[in-house]
Amino acid sequence: MSDAMDVEVAHTSSSNSLTNQTGSNKRRVAYFYDAEIGNYHYGQGHPMKPHRARMTHNLVVNYGLYRKMDIFRPKLISGDQITRFHSDDYVNFLRLITPDNMSDYGRQLLRFNVGEDCPVFDGLYEFVQIYSSGSIGGAARLMQGASDIVINWAGGLHHAKKSEASGFCYVTDCVLAILELLKMHQRVLYIDIDIHHGDGVEEAFYTTNRVMTASFHKYGEYFPGTGDWKDKGYGAGENYAINCPLHDGMDDESMKNVFRPVISKIMEKFQPGAVVLQCGADSLSGDRLGCFNLSIRGHADCVAFVKSFNLPTLVLGGGGYTLRNVPRCWAYETAVLLDTPVKDTLPFNDYFEYYGPDYRLHLPVSNMQNLNSPRYLEEMTTNVLQILQQVEAAPSAAILTGQDGTTQVPDAFKMDTDEGEPNPDVRPKKNSNASIMAKDAGGV
Numbered sequence: 490m491s492d493a494m495d496v497e498v499a500h501t502s503s504s505n506s507l508t509n510q511t512g513s514n515k516r517r518v519a520y521f522y523d524a525e526i527g528n529y530h531y532g533q534g535h536p537m538k539p540h541r542a543r544m545t546h547n548l549v550v551n552y553g554l555y556r557k558m559d560i561f562r563p564k565l566i567s568g569d570q571i572t573r574f575h576s577d578d579y580v581n582f583l584r585l586i587t588p589d590n591m592s593d594y595g596r597q598l599l600r601f602n603v604g605e606d607c608p609v610f611d612g613l614y615e616f617v618q619i620y621s622s623g624s625i626g627g628a629a630r631l632m633q634g635a636s637d638i639v640i641n642w643a644g645g646l647h648h649a650k651k652s653e654a655s656g657f658c659y660v661t662d663c664v665l666a667i668l669e670l671l672k673m674h675q676r677v678l679y680i681d682i683d684i685h686h687g688d689g690v691e692e693a694f695y696t697t698n699r700v701m702t703a704s705f706h707k708y709g710e711y712f713p714g715t716g717d718w719k720d721k722g723y724g725a726g727e728n729y730a731i732n733c734p735l736h737d738g739m740d741d742e743s744m745k746n747v748f749r750p751v752i753s754k755i756m757e758k759f760q761p762g763a764v765v766l767q768c769g770a771d772s773l774s775g776d777r778l779g780c781f782n783l784s785i786r787g788h789a790d791c792v793a794f795v796k797s798f799n800l801p802t803l804v805l806g807g808g809g810y811t812l813r814n815v816p817r818c819w820a821y822e823t824a825v826l827l828d829t830p831v832k833d834t835l836p837f838n839d840y841f842e843y844y845g846p847d848y849r850l851h852l853p854v855s856n857m858q859n860l861n862s863p864r865y866l867e868e869m870t871t872n873v874l875q876i877l878q879q880v881e882a883a884p885s886a887a888i889l890t891g892q893d894g895t896t897q898v899p900d901a902f903k904m905d906t907d908e909g910e911p912n913p914d915v916r917p918k919k920n921s922n923a924s925i926m927a928k929d930a931g932g933v
């Protein structure tokens with residue numbers, strides 16, 4: 490059975506008509522992948538398995554999708570590109586720490602939150618370089634105008650902070666890619682459908698109106714604990730951080746009813762020049778660490794909806810812990826982005842045994858209760874839409890800076906030299922309204 494692109498996308502405003510003469514709306518898609526990524530190991534028993542990206546790639550190739558996109562191995566970035574956001578001390582530490590020398594760095598391991606959830610493993614720094622290179626290289630390609638959509642399934646590590654690893658993430662490629670896009674685009678939209686709050690990205694841009702962050706996540710006794718709808722940005726960034734807190738059992742219909750109106754309103758009010766879409770697959774039904782009940786079609790509906798706005802879009806991976814489901818989801822989303830139908834019967838591939846007993850692409854959802862009542866969802870969505878109502882349409886003043894490698898950086902990355910200002914190298918506590926600021930006052 491051929492699976493038609495059964496995600497219907499209709500919205501009234503903001504969508505450019507880019508239909509070509511054959512009546513299709515195919516976009517030029519680039520795909521970044523480094524075959525080394527699957528060789529990194531977080532350690533026995535750790536739920537994060539970088540092997541997922543290799544399984545995804547194998548499914549993409551065996552579905553023949555590689556024929557329809559430009560495939561790149563990312564050119565490795567240097568430490569300078571990582572310190573556009575992360576502190577020098579932290580990046581130097583990531584560069585030098587190894588399983589063999591870690592016993593000499595007890596204090597630094599604690600300081601940078603490396604060791605437990607975010608373990609030291611062989612090749613850690615190269616791992617960071619590989620996944621970040623795909624996202625930064627992808628953003629650069631969008632800016633060249635060479636592709637309309639760029640995919641990096643190895644990226645989407647949204648929890649890392651300026652000087653701290655968090656939630657299995659060491660460096661936040663999402664922030665680095667957004668900084669790249671800000672060189673050219675006045676406004677960049679970040680959308681996050683991972684089950685966790687995109688706290689690292691939100692915090693980085695909390696005080697700027699040049700980046701809007703929108704996260705849909707489980708909220709309440711769940712990692713990382715942030716992301717109340719009332720947390721909406723601060724200072725110039727007030728109303729530019731959007732949070733949709735959700736409960737267990739979120740299903741396709743509920744997601745559609747929240748995601749579409751919120752994203753439509755954001756597009757109308759904020760009018761971004763480019764979009765970064767984090768597609769964490771831990772929001773799927775049956776995820777080992779998740780508690781939502783989305784089908785792959787429901788998850789992909791968000792992707793298709795974002796695509797329908799025809800903006801330059803960087804598509805990233807994220808969490809996802811049921812190993813057989815993550816590749817299914819991301820391979821299907823690759824097909825959706827390519828406007829290419831794929832069969833529900835999985836093609837033979839190197840990891841075929843993982844996909845038994847059904848060997849099908851799509852998943853059944855569970856009969857778990859949806860704890861998001863229609864009333865809760867409507868009230869939460871209304872609150873969020875009210876915040877968006879206050880967004881000024883399209884701030885547009887150019888910001889010229891001298892920061893290395895950038896011509897434009899958002900206010901959040903300016904060092905405020907006023908006496909009495911908080912120390913920019915000390916991260917404010919969870920749920921605080923302050924933002925991270927760049928380390929180098931002279932650079933901005």
Ligand code: LLX
Binds near residue numbers: 656
């Ligand atoms: N949310 C998320 C997104 C990307 C990565 C990791 C996470 N973290 C979690 O899902 C999580 C789960 C339970 C407790 C704490 C955090 C990620 C993606 C690729 C490589 C490494 C990390």
Ligand code: CA
Binds near residue numbers: 685687706
């Ligand atoms: Ca999220």
Ligand code: ZN
Binds near residue numbers: 683684685808
């Ligand atoms: Zn997650």
